[in-house]
Amino acid sequence: MHTIDEILQILSEVKPGIQVEPDAELVRTGVLDSVDIMSVVMALAEEFDLEISPLDLKEENFHTANAILELVNRLED
Amino acid sequence: MKHLLELLDSTVQRWQDRPAFGDEHGTLTWHQVGLAVHSIGTAMTRHKVQRRPVALYLDHEVPCLLAMLSTLAAGGYYTVLDTAQPPERVRRITDQLEPALLVTDAAHRAAAEALGLNCPILGVADGLAQPPEPFVLQTLRAEAIDTDLAYVLFTSGSTGAPKGVAVQHRAVLAYSAWAAGTFGIDETTVFGNQTPFYFSMSVTDLYTSLRTGAQIQILPKRLFSFPVQLLDYLTTHGVNTLYWVPSALGGVVRWKALDYTALPPLRTVLFAGETMPTPYLNYWRAHYPTALFANLFGPTETTDICAYYIVDRDFADDEPLPIGRACDNCGLLVLTPDGKAAAPGEVGELCARGSFLAAGYYNMPDKTADRFCPNPLQPHYPETIYRTGDLVRYDEEGLLQYMGRADNQIKHMGYRIELGEIETAAFGQEGLQSCACVYDAPRDRLVLFFTAGRDLTEALRTRLAQRLPAYMQPAVYRRLKAMPQNQNGKIDRAVLREQCKEDENHAYH
Numbered sequence: 001m002h003t004i005d006e007i008l009q010i011l012s013e014v015k016p017g018i019q020v021e022p023d024a025e026l027v028r029t030g031v032l033d034s035v036d037i038m039s040v041v042m043a044l045a046e047e048f049d050l051e052i053s054p055l056d057l058k059e060e061n062f063h064t065a066n067a068i069l070e071l072v073n074r075l076e077d
Numbered sequence: 078m079k080h081l082l083e084l085l086d087s088t089v090q091r092w093q094d095r096p097a098f099g100d101e102h103g104t105l106t107w108h109q110v111g112l113a114v115h116s117i118g119t120a121m122t123r124h125k126v127q128r129r130p131v132a133l134y135l136d137h138e139v140p141c142l143l144a145m146l147s148t149l150a151a152g153g154y155y156t157v158l159d160t161a162q163p164p165e166r167v168r169r170i171t172d173q174l175e176p177a178l179l180v181t182d183a184a185h186r187a188a189a190e191a192l193g194l195n196c197p198i199l200g201v202a203d204g205l206a207q208p209p210e211p212f213v214l215q216t217l218r219a220e221a222i223d224t225d226l227a228y229v230l231f232t233s234g235s236t237g238a239p240k241g242v243a244v245q246h247r248a249v250l251a252y253s254a255w256a257a258g259t260f261g262i263d264e265t266t267v268f269g270n271q272t273p274f275y276f277s278m279s280v281t282d283l284y285t286s287l288r289t290g291a292q293i294q295i296l297p298k299r300l301f302s303f304p305v306q307l308l309d310y311l312t313t314h315g316v317n318t319l320y321w322v323p324s325a326l327g328g329v330v331r332w333k334a335l336d337y338t339a340l341p342p343l344r345t346v347l348f349a350g351e352t353m354p355t356p357y358l359n360y361w362r363a364h365y366p367t368a369l370f371a372n373l374f375g376p377t378e379t380t381d382i383c384a385y386y387i388v389d390r391d392f393a394d395d396e397p398l399p400i401g402r403a404c405d406n407c408g409l410l411v412l413t414p415d416g417k418a419a420a421p422g423e424v425g426e427l428c429a430r431g432s433f434l435a436a437g438y439y440n441m442p443d444k445t446a447d448r449f450c451p452n453p454l455q456p457h458y459p460e461t462i463y464r465t466g467d468l469v470r471y472d473e474e475g476l477l478q479y480m481g482r483a484d485n486q487i488k489h490m491g492y493r494i495e496l497g498e499i500e501t502a503a504f505g506q507e508g509l510q511s512c513a514c515v516y517d518a519p520r521d522r523l524v525l526f527f528t529a530g531r532d533l534t535e536a537l538r539t540r541l542a543q544r545l546p547a548y549m550q551p552a553v554y555r556r557l558k559a560m561p562q563n564q565n566g567k568i569d570r571a572v573l574r575e576q577c578k579e580d581e582n583h584a585y586h
Binding site for chain 2: 054
């Protein structure tokens with residue numbers, strides 16, 4: 001099981017300077033644009049050695065840090 | 078025909094209750110669009126905008142389209158501002174435009190006021206509540222001529238002041254007649270609109286729809302992060318026609334999204350705005366063998382497009398696509414630096430003439446005179462051509478091939494190099510998702526940025542060594558997690574050049 005701090009760490013590496021709450025909306029607000037999302041996906045795949053399929057690449061899996069955490073934990077099971 | 082809203086009038090009459098403009102909040106019929114334009118247009122006339130600029134500070138949604146057409150109804154010309162840009166960048170445009178009126182909505186009211194413009198602000202909701210005054214609008218229409226401006230579109234220009242391309246009704250009428258006819262746009266067409274309304278490509282979506290009764294479904298920008306959901310959205314809304322930048326089509330390719338969900342009912346896929354990597358085209362064509370694919374080419378200064386190529390054969394992954402031939406009713410010349418017609422096969426600057434041409438640059442007489450010039454091949458009467466700054470040549474089949482920007486060609490080891498040739502050679506490499514070659518001028522070296530699922534540096538080095546001369550070999554290969562994009566969704570080369578500079582600063586630490 002991963003922790004929210006690991007996800008927040010990745011987000012801050014992808015987008016230096018951002019400070020987000022675990023449940024803050026990231027996609028509709030434009031905090032993460034499509035280039036950022038791509039970077040997050042690549043970082044998750046590398047850090048956690050995950051296989052992220054196109055079907056996992058959905059708005060509901062990326063719209064908050066907590067949603068990303070759930071995705072990562074689900075993929076690791 | 079002299080005025081763009083004549084297109085709207087006849088479409089409203091003919092297609093009344095068919096869907097016209099949709100976004101994720103809802104869809105308006107042509108009848109509803111007609112009413113809204115009369116109301117907002119009437120509200121705008123209160124501010125005396127006839128033959129004056131109106132700035133629109135609205136998101137990429139249906140109300141922005143209504144405000145654009147309403148400006149035309151009130152006899153003015155519009156500029157759409159990007160609400161996502163920081164205020165100082167927006168002011169670089171409004172300083173030049175000096176709008177007579179700013180139109181916004183409740184969500185952007187505070188930001189619009191903070192721009193500090195010296196003009197009244199109209200809310201879209203207030204405009205919609207205005208009872209239409211047909212007589213006032215008819216009078217304005219009667220006073221209009223086809224060389225009045227329809228809009229001023231600012232090119233993003235990474236350095237210096239943005240240039241406002243001033244486009245007349247006549248140009249959009251001529252251009253949209255070509256585009257609608259060539260690609261069979263009609264009332265059964267449903268556009269999936271990707272491009273922002275401050276970008277010239279959106280002119281094609283909007284005005285071919287006005288002309289034919291086609292429907293525009295505006296795609297939420299965030300869906301381009303989620304390709305499978307994007308495709309499902311197209312299916313849900315019955316989208317059958319795309320006119321996107323290649324980077325947007327590439328997002329679907331990178332995830333092979335067409336293999337993971339039902340295919341949207343596409344029949345026409347058009348693209349422009351940057352070079353189309355042939356592997357992207359091949360992936361899409363493999364899934365849509367009977368659809369029409371076309372490579373469109375042109376600057377904002379020819380309304381949107383001046384040349385096009387309908388894909389009519391197979392292309393290898395590292396074979397460049399032609400830009401084809403002149404659009405009907407648009408004249409093209411290929412000129413050598415001394416103003417002569419280039420011989421067949423010879424590289425020259427692409428120049429355009431005819432009714433597609435913009436009037437010039439807004440408040441920039443010197444820049445206008447520099448690019449909108451007398452035709453050197455036609456000395457008998459005054460005729461203006463637009464010099465695109467793009468280098469082209471005719472190939473053996475008589476098709477135009479794009480050879481890069483005249484001002485972008487770099488000189489490296491004494492050779493003139495077109496960076497696009499290096500990118501084309503790199504494409505075809507198994508596993509490569511996207512790439513962009515940048516010239517690192519301070520260090521006189523080529524840097525190839527790429528994205529891929531694994532490090533392809535050695536594979537690319539070997540591949541390019543076999544295909545390109547020594548002076549075209551990149552010195553540095555940089556794998557990125559994601560390719561940076563500008564506000565229109567194209568590869569952002571300015572950001573890549575900045576990264577070269579940063580690399581240099583870090584090199585000695």
